[in-house]
Amino acid sequence: MFLALKEIKREKLRYSLIIGMIVLISYLIFILTSLALGLARQNTDAINSWNVNTVVLNQDANVNLSQSLITDKQVKDQGLTGKDALIGQISVVAKEGQHDKISSTFLGIDNNQFIAKNLKLTSGHKMKKSHEVVVDDKFEQSGYKLNDKIKLNNDDVAYKIVGFTHNAKLNIAPVIYGSLSDWRTLKHALPQTEASAIVSKTKKLDVSTPLKAYTTNAFIEKLPGYSAQNMTFSLMIGFLMVISLIVIAIFLYILTIQKLPNYAVLRAQGIPSRVLVWSTIAQSLILVLGGVIIGAILTTITAFTMPAAVPMAFDIPALAAVGAGLMVTALLGGLLPIRSVIKVDPVSVIGG
């Protein structure tokens, strides 16, 4: 540590540049992680708020909620318990005279089932009758107010906003909770159509054809674009990690190569190689720790200044894990120069 700190103190500019590069990389990784997490959550916020383990869809729907329809007979045959709830889903465009149109997901639910019962409101009240809706607070952020009347798609009927709820999003779109009968109207569904899906808190639900039960995770993975989006972010974050590893490895390698004659003299004088190896590891950790801390401070500032509309989630455990990952890359990055330090031959400075 002595050597590492002394060198960094002496070579301020050189090490500031390296730390600066690590700051930029770690900041980018933190922001991308937050964005990935935020977008992932916006895909699943509504589902997560229901705390369900199983989603039952029509087997021909290709695990796609919007393609699934379940009839009243199938529901009756299934025999719903208090742990099950029906949902009817349709994508809608919500509009009201003076506000922007909002592409949303209308979810028809039954007031007597757990989704409606457990709905947490930030203001207003739950819907009590048809044409009343509880909407995600994205509407509130866009200027919509309680008692505003919105129109959905090209339906002439106006729906009254009676409540706002927080983080109710499905597949990025804000959710509009309404009644199942309203959903049927919007969907232009046949009279015997009961819902799009049954969601259940039961882990292993027995269903009969043509229904098929999926775990919530399997259902989420099949949400349109969800896996592709997560994989894209994972790839970007992974690449940045590899880039940071290469940057650290190259810089430390170059710096170490320059010091090898000095290290050779020290080795000749009996300074154990572990002292020099530890100095290299310490240097690599100090550089990355410094970079990550500054990156984290910048991320915190960003978190406070970022508009609510930007889908970012600053999850401290997730960001801490990413930070720890960067520290591991620092250690890996130190391996290459360490090899040179271990192999340094004291004879090389004496010749002969």
Next chain:
Amino acid sequence: MTTAIEMSDINQIYGKGIAEVHVLHDVNFKAEPGTLSLIIGPSGSGKSTFLTIAGGLRTPTSGSVKVNNQNYHDSSRKELEKLRLNDIGFVLQNYHLLPFLTVRDQFKLVDKVKKNNNLSTEELNTLLKQLGIDDLINKYPTELSGGQQQRVAIARALYPDPSIILADEPTAALDSARVEEVGKLFSDLAHERNKAVVIVTHDLRLRAFADQMFEINDGILTKAAIDL
């Protein structure tokens, strides 16, 4: 009295076949505590090879080396490292002081590794005064001249208070006045502090301080008269 360095029948051969070079031929050498030995020879004569073998940095092709009765052949890499740290002070022609450490920190580094039996602050100050670098203690190597760096390297090698000092061209970067001072310093270390000092050099100005002198030519070490 224990012989400080005893090298017996040392041969060093590099390469094989037509590329084979016999660098040292049946070298026998002894250095007792309290003596200054001078090994003189031209470039390429095998001086540096001799020094690296004497200091345990290189294993000879054949022959044995004992330092303070410890046979290198029987020692592990760690034991040799410890021996070099505690008992051998290397003064190298390529001094390569760590550029990011001040002169003071060069000694602190030794303290970090060897906690005991280094020179006391008073002894170090005396040594620095003797070498004329006592006012350079807070300077970085890049702020020093070649000669000053050489003297810092000498002080750095002497700081762990080794019983044996192996010096490779220690006066290469020094002017005549400094050669005199450094020669006297090595002589004092041998005669007043009972150290075994071995200097390989082609600087004949150091003859005046030697107790025994050897010539090395084409890898053959022969005793020479100190002809002043």
